[in-house]
Amino acid sequence: MPTPLFDLTGKVGVVSGAAQGMGQATAIALANHGADVVLVDRNLAGAETTAEAVREAGRRAIVADTNVSDPKQINDLFRRVDTEMRRVDFLGNIAGDGLLAAPEELTIEELQSVLQNLVVGRFAMCQAAGKRMLAQNSGSIMNIGSLASITALGRGHIAYSTAMAAVTGMTRELSTEWSGRGVRVNCVMPAQVLNPSLADRMKDDPTLEERFVRGIPAGRMGVPEDIAGLSVFLASDSSQWITGAMIPMDGGNLALNAGGSAGHLGHKIQSYSRKQ
Numbered sequence: 001m002p003t004p005l006f007d008l009t010g011k012v013g014v015v016s017g018a019a020q021g022m023g024q025a026t027a028i029a030l031a032n033h034g035a036d037v038v039l040v041d042r043n044l045a046g047a048e049t050t051a052e053a054v055r056e057a058g059r060r061a062i063v064a065d066t067n068v069s070d071p072k073q074i075n076d077l078f079r080r081v082d083t084e085m086r087r088v089d090f091l092g093n094i095a096g097d098g099l100l101a102a103p104e105e106l107t108i109e110e111l112q113s114v115l116q117n118l119v120v121g122r123f124a125m126c127q128a129a130g131k132r133m134l135a136q137n138s139g140s141i142m143n144i145g146s147l148a149s150i151t152a153l154g155r156g157h158i159a160y161s162t163a164m165a166a167v168t169g170m171t172r173e174l175s176t177e178w179s180g181r182g183v184r185v186n187c188v189m190p191a192q193v194l195n196p197s198l199a200d201r202m203k204d205d206p207t208l209e210e211r212f213v214r215g216i217p218a219g220r221m222g223v224p225e226d227i228a229g230l231s232v233f234l235a236s237d238s239s240q241w242i243t244g245a246m247i248p249m250d251g252g253n254l255a256l257n258a259g260g261s262a263g264h265l266g267h268k269i270q271s272y273s274r275k276q
Helices: 021-032 044-056 071-084 108-136 158-181 196-204 208-214 224-235 264-275
Strands: 012-016 036-040 061-064 090-093 139-144 183-190 246-249
Touching: 012 021, 012 071, 012 108, 021 036, 021 044, 021 090, 021 224, 036 044, 036 071, 044 061, 061 071, 071 108, 090 108, 090 224, 108 139, 108 158, 108 183, 139 158, 139 224, 158 183, 183 224, 196 208, 224 246
Parallel strands: 012 036, 012 090, 036 061, 090 139, 139 183, 183 246
Antiparallel strands: none
């Protein structure tokens, strides 16, 4: 049973990318804490699987195959939400496609496609949900960014990092515009979280996981369920004074990238201190 602090009973969440990964984990977590959920994904079979889990938790689920890079389809989605759910309390703005390409080889058309997916689409989702939240004077938006929102990744991430930097700017601006009117907007910035496309990349390059984990002091890559508690926290009234935040979900990767060393240096310092 949910505690009152994290109780989402009576609330409605809209979650994009709900067929798998962090979107699926977010949707199920919301349902387990009492929310009804609108599941948005072009992968209808996967979204229906998530819907079954939501219904097993005793909550309502609606499945929509909206392309979240298309503002017209997004507006159609929220008109359906108006009819079938009658309110929106939380937006998990998760879906969106990037691509890898060297900066000197990236085409303008490819860049425009990534920006459409990850910036224009995310904004259109925020705008449609935000209008409804403003009308009811309450709501919370969780944009998914990346550590690439605030630090360089290299490895062909120029289009993705450019888009994700825009997501942080969008989050800050929306939080500033809307927080005084009851609507909170925050950004979660994951490091590498296992998903099907990343799993395929690791199959092609067996050294990839080890290289990623070397930069993560917690000693493992992320899994989709790592976002479950954070999404419930941001959807609930327990985070009602948190807005405009950029929240790393990275096992310590961002802190390490400031120039520290994981593990061994700390042990040496402890040994030296004891000798004193």
